Amino acid sequence: MKQVEHGDRPSMGLLNLNEGDHKYQLTRHAPSEALRPFVKHYWIVSWDLTGLEPYPQHVVPNPCVNLVVERNNTFFFGPSGRKFSYLVSGKGRVFGVKFNPGGFYPFLRIPVSSLYGQPMNVSNILDVTAESLEDRLLGAGDDADKTSYIDQLLCAHLPAEDAQARMVNDIVQQIEQNREMLRVDDLSSYWNMHTRKLQRLFNQYVGIGPKTVIKLYRLQNAAEWMDRGLHCDLIKLSQDLGYHDQSHFIRDFKSIIGSTPEEYLHSRHPNGEGRGLIN
Template identity: 50%
Template sequence: MIPKASKPSLGIMNLQQGEQKFQLSRHTPSEDLAYFIRHYWIVRWDLTGQEPYLQHVIPNPCVNLLVEPGRTAIYGPGKEKYGHYLQDQGCVFGVKFKPGGFYPFIREPISGLLNNPMSIQSIFGIDPRQLETDVFAQNEEHLMVSHIEQLIRPKLPEQDEQVAFINQIIDHINQKPDLTKVDTLCDYFNVNKRTLQRLFDHYVGVSPKWVIKLARIQNAAEATDLSQRHNWSKLSMDLGYHDQSHFIKDFKSIIGQTPDEYARLTV
């Protein structure tokens, strides 16, 4: 059995350690936006007089609208972990769209956003510097959320049934940590493999094979965070790997370290 966290890390590596450096809150979207948006997230920190802290995050199959001084933009899914330096005082506001949930806003393949952030002005018609000023002028988090929702709501597209279908598929992947093959997924949902791959390219931006791999590695990273003793052979079997070396290779391709190296950092 893979141990479960008391609350999901949602890809934040070493969350228990990180929470000593920053405060993370998540907010549920209004009902009319919830079809497209998973949640809003806000990170605050005050490291005045302390060393900067590098927080790593495992990529996810979601588009994020990020509001941060000098970096405000719309970011597609990544394929490797990424780091964010926290120093002095600061705050970041994020809109995490559901997998596939941003595609109806642009009707262009989300794969085009890979390593290619999109300007918010082209979609929502507001200068990013102005949005930063407006959001961070709010003194309550619910007011930040309200301001962002007022920005998104006029641009809200019609609901696309493919978004719901994609989320059913990804929920299934996340609930089956030993799921290993796209073919198994296609059989379960009765969908042609090429059709599924094309659907994911357009709506999600990454392949179903990558989403399966990512879910397994995120499970592995969370299990490593939660345990003081590590049995890589057993963990790899729990995740459906036939051999430990394949598990280690996949883990390093996303995390950038072997499981053993990662475990030493969590101590």
């Protein structure tokens, strides 16, 4: 089993990651070679807050399908368009499979948008019940054995590689890494693809539209920078993210994060830390 290197420890959408580090343990593990065109990584979260206050972990979703294995709550979950929260309490463990953007469609063979707000039973795709998967992956045992088991389970249903899925993954990577990609028109021009075709492709392979994917990454960047105290001037932050209209930035931020940028910044740094955080 190869554990995924953290590098600069990207949050993967976990807000206020430094505080979360003290509440739970998160590891990521690479899939087998055969699955890498489809699966980004496996992730395992474990915690023991027995006798301690529960901790609400807020997450900005990525444009990926996840198989989440949790006691009495095991499903395939499609991408979401806004922040969600998970209450970490007591003692527990969750095992997850994070598919590449576009990587779940070859298993599903119907538009991934059908999963929006509609989790899918694992037995629809895999020859296993949720209960048996929970028993196998959430009990005691070595993480290497667990990832090897899920490798075998997914490889038993391995689809043919899909050139369209590979292209969608490349497009999403470009959105994530290139901050010049601010509008759907920018993507259409770069990929020489009509906007409507791009939207149909994302509907089929990703599950949410390209405009939403752009917003998720940009606003996730904004929230992470505020978490770390790297941006004191919200006007400059909005401009750095490509927003020329402050009200547009505020509206988008609230639609994804659930609060205005100023409210979010105050919640992370209520005393301003002597840095003049709001300008």
